[in-house]
Amino acid sequence: MSALLTPFAPSRGAQGTVRRLIVYSILFVLVAIAATGVSGLLGRLLETRPDVAEGPGGLALSLAFALIAGPLAVVLWWFQWRRLDGPDRSSVAWGLYLSAISFVSLVTLTIGLLGMAADLIGGNWSPEAFAIGITWLVVWVLHRAMWGSGRKGPLRLRTVPLVLGxxxxxxxxxxxAIRTLQPVFDQALLAADAQIGSPWWSSVLQAFVWAVGGAVIWWWHWVRERARALRDGFASVALVVVGVLAAAAVALGGLGAALLVALRAAFDRSDPWRVLLEALPLAVAAAAVGGIVWLYHGRIAQERSDAVRSAARLVEAGIGLIAAASGIGVVVNALLASITAPLAGDDARTLLLGGIAAIIVGAPIWWVAWQPLRVAADAGTTARRVYLVAVFGVSAVVAIVALLVVGYRIFEVVLAGGGGGLIERIRAPFGLLLATALVASYHFAVWRHDRDTAPAVARARTIDRVILVSAGDAGALAEAIASATGASVTRWTRAGDEGSAAAPERVVEALAGVAGRRVLVVLGPGERIDVIPLAE
Known part of the structure; x- marks a missing residue:
């Protein structure tokens, strides 16, 4: 009977995982509640204006949060801290808890302290913001000390707080920085009126406080804590998505808006000069700041692995493609609007100039990043295949939706018994349909070409998955294994300081001739390399 029940009994590992997840979730909630209560009490202590006091209800809530949740959090933390000499230290839950509470406390203390400093520049004292910032600063410092502990610090997800910070x-x-530059450009270009009761430079200084505070946070994590040197998967994704993709989107959006203002100033003076230039300060500020961030992280991406360089180039091509395709759709929309009844010629002209601006901004970026006339060096790679499939797949879906809208408008006009206003009703979805159809067909053709020109006999893949056990950061080694074998690599961090001095070439050589669905690679101590095929 016991043999029959054994397969259905939960394992100790599963029980431990569930227990840790529940305990750390409760600890996170208790710490957040206790910090909220302490900050509320500290805020009331620092408040010098009786007219803004919250009354006995707010005091009772803060006391309950601080005096009940606080001791419970301390007891639960002490209970878990004593267990971190065993398997709990290498659990995902411990690293996930520290990552989550560190990030939440960092965001909250930033909002509190920088908001308080900005209010001081405006002549207002915010004791609540100061109390929130100080309280969560203490929480962040304490958890930062736990994260940096040599005996109790997490062994998994260790780099996540650095990357998030x-x-x-x-x-x-x-x-x-954008909010700092925008009022400066407003004053320089438009001599903008300041807000009532405050000079124009007050908003500049308030935004500058946020820029400086963010720069300190970024420097602390990126330079002092050496997040710049991280090359694992999460750090690479953050570099490409935030440093390249998001920055490029901000820069191209600002550049496109500025170019539209310039085109309207040259060819469309339907609005007063001040109204025409109203969007220019924000556009120039966004283009400048986004461009600096984009160039800096793009250069860093070029120093990384082939996969990171290819991903950065593909997202740049994607941003340029979106801008250019949107411009084509808007141009078609404007041309259709110009041949209809005299509705609003100035609106059609503005649409046309907006589409032209988007094409001028997006097409060169796409051309330089994609290089359609050259043989792609990464043809056949996973990143390129995913990009092609994603682009023509999303474009096809959008084209189908636009086609349905066009069909609906046509049937609506026919069933209504007249053809008046048909072009006006379908010009926007028809422009989108034409642009997305062109994008989908082009990238589908490129995908077919890459598939047809790929080598007939691909490298034999004898390993599906490699489980790499090593000490410290092994991002470069994991990339070398994945490139040499084509297998997916899962990295586990071993406890202790018994690191490995094995070079990636030796590890790849040790994997030569090994076959199996899953293979365990254990590095260390020293130059020792153990390769163990696992049973199914």
């Missing part, structure tokens, strides 16, 4: 600091810095 660097990304958050970069976003705050870029946003603050």
């Amino acid at each position: 660097a990304v958050y600091g970069l976003v705050v810095t870029a946003t603050g």
Whole structure:
């Protein structure tokens, strides 16, 4: 009977995982509640204006949060801290908890302290913001000390707080820089009126506080904590998505808006000069800041692996493609609007200039990144195949939706008993249909060409998955194994300081001739390499 029940009994590993997830979730909630209560009490202590006091209800809530959740959090933390000498330290839950609470506390203390400093520049004292910032700063420092502990620090997801902190600091810095430059350009180009009761430079200084604070956060994680040197999967994804993709989108959006203002100034003076230039300060600020961030991270991406370089180039091509395709759709829309009854000729002209601006901005970026006239060096790679399938797949879906809208409008006009206004009703979805159809057909043709020109006999893939056990960061080694074998690589970090001095070439050589669905590779101590095929 016991033998029959054994397969259905939960394993100790599964029980431990569930227990840790539940305990760390409760600990996260308790810490957040206790910090909220402490910040509320500290805010009331620092408040010097009796007229803004919350009353006994707010005090009771803060006392309950601080005096009940706080001790419970300390007890639960002490219970877990004592267990971190065993398997709990290498669990995902411990690394996930520290990553989540560190990021939440970093965001909250930033909002509190920088918001308080910005309010001081505006002549307002915000004790609540200061209390929130100080309280969560203490939470961040304590958990940062836990993360850096040599005996109890997490062994998994160890780099996540660094990457998240660097990304958050970069976003705050870029946003603050754009908000700092926009009023300056407003004053320089338009002599904009300041807000009532405050000079124009007050908003500049307030935004500058956020830019400086974000820069400090970014420098701390990116330079001092050496997040720049990380080459694992999560760090690479963050570099490409935030540093390249998001920055390129901001830069091209600002550049396109600025170019539209220039084209309208030259060919469409239907609006007063001040109204025409109203969008220019924000556009120039976004283009400048986004361009700097894009160029910096694009250069870093070029120093990384072939996969990262290819991904950065593909997302640049995708951003340029979206801009150019959108421009084509808008141009078609404007041309159809220009041949209809005299509705609003100025609106059609503005549409046309907007589409031209999008094409001028997006087409060169796509051309340089994609290089359609050259044989692609990464033809047949997974990244290129995924990009092609994603582009023509999404384009096809959008084209189908646009086609349905066009059909609906046509049937609506026919059933209504007249053809008046048909072009006006279908010009927007028809422009989108034409642009997405062109994009889908082109990338489908490229995908077919890559598939047909691929080598007839591909390299034999004898390993499906490699489980790499090593000490420290093994991102470069994992990339070398994946490139040599074509297998997916899962990295596990071993406990202790028994690192490996094995070079990637030796590890790849040790895998030569090994076959199996799953293969365990254990590195260390020293130059030792163990390759173990696992049973199904």
